[in-house]
Amino acid sequence: MKKALLMSAALAFGTVVSGAAWADILIATAGPMTGQYASFGAQMKAGAEQAVEDINAAGGVNGEKLKLVIGDDACDPKQAVAVANQLVGQGVKMVAGHFCSGSSIPASAVYAEEGVIEISPASTNPKYSDERPGNIIYRVCGRDDQQGQVAGKFLADKFKDKKIAILNDKSAYGLGLAEETRKYLNEAGVKEVLWESYTAGEKDYTALVSKLKQAGVQVVYVGGYHTEGGLILRQMRDQGLDAVMMSGDAFVTDEFWSITGKAGEGTLMTFSPDPRKNPEASKIVEEFRKKGIEPEGYVLYTYAAIQAWAEAAKAAKSVETDAVAKELDKGSFQTVLGSLKFNDKGDVTLPGYVMYQWHDGKYDYYKS
Structure with missing residues (x-):
């Protein structure tokens, strides 16, 4: 598709850009910013915004600042494909998304074909990586x-x-x-x-x-x-x-x-083990809470997805897809989730799942 048409589609699907300098490096997060699962979209948006803020404050990526684009798929597969095409047209270098597996799986085919790295913070269906459409599709969460x-x-x-x-x-x-x-x-x-x-x-x-x-x-x-x-x-x-x-x-x-x-x-x-309890995340968790944001659920997973991509881009001294993917495939990255690596399917080698229990309005590790 032509970029002009895709950029027009951005408005139709509620995508916004944080900042206006198109010369900077565009990255995106995409998920259910509206609809019945919008609480998870809010988690992703918060994590992505903080990651961009922190990376830029530390000098950006290879001397350039990041600009964040927000894509809203409402956890609808067809809308996810439209959003993916629209993000490609805007020239994003990576997408921290999507949230729902039913959105990430079809969207990943678009990103793979168009050469945009996707790192999902939350899509857990095994098909996302077992049927991986290309070697630039990753996730920082576990599998079902x-x-x-x-x-x-x-x-x-x-x-x-x-x-x-x-x-x-x-x-x-x-x-x-x-x-x-x-x-x-x-x-x-x-x-x-x-x-x-x-x-x-x-x-x-x-x-x-x-x-x-x-x-x-x-x-x-x-x-x-x-x-x-x-x-x-x-x-x-x-x-x-x-x-x-x-x-x-x-x-x-x-x-x-x-x-x-x-x-x-x-x-x-x-x-997964609560990332808020990781020593590596303590300063960032404190920063979120100062802003009145509790970094629950997938806030820190979205932050880590962008963090890993940025570290890979620095190692590659480039934001071009092939160079960054090469580093993602071989590197080990220190993130708010701890040290992580990706296997040959793009799955993350973090600890698996544990049991939690809700008590008095909060969730914490299950105690037998």
Whole structure:
């Protein structure tokens, strides 16, 4: 596509540029800046803005300043492709995005074809790297087969004598995570009593909750996002179903508790080790908090994605894609997530997943 047309498309999809100097190095973050998952878009935006601010304050990349472009895909696959094309047209050198796997997977094909490095901070579906369209696609988060293994084994260990239901929202992320969790649960010798899909975006899950009650379910695993999971949990409590809820990393937002209130007490979820607790991140965490931003969830993952790219560009003494990708493939990068490397699939070699539990409006590591 011609750049002029793509830049016009930027306005249609709500993309904005922080700063106006097109001569500087443009990078982007793209995710759900609007829509029901906008809390995660806000996390990504906060992480990206702080990363750009800190890198520029330290002299930029090879003597040039970074400028940040924000892309809004609303976690919609078609919109993600349009946003990807638009970012390419604007001349961005890298994209810290997207958030939803269902967006990152189709968008990655655009970036691979057009020679733009993508480093997702949050897309966990294995297909993102297993079916990698080119060698310039990376992620700094884990994978659902890793997350599902932890979740499935935990369920089998802690709730083997309970009636377990597994729900999914039919999305690339939710269904993929539910399938991986079920696989490892079944391999451990435990069979779920109910496997059920639901439709994301609905408000009334009464019929679903009734099925859970009729099956005598005591533990509900949700492969999906906090918005629907929180509503399902509230409606479970309203109908007198006192089952434990468990999910994955999409519950890692304070908005979950805003939806559930006290009904969220005791909810379990898997997520990577909390980067806010890393000594390497302490100064940056403090800086976020001074600004009134809690760097929860994927704030620091987005920061780290940009950090790793910037360090690779410095090592390459260039922001050209081939040179930077070569450094990303061979280098080790000190980030707010700790020291990280990428394997030959573009997956990160960081520690895997651990269990968390919600208590009194906050989440922290699960204590048995």
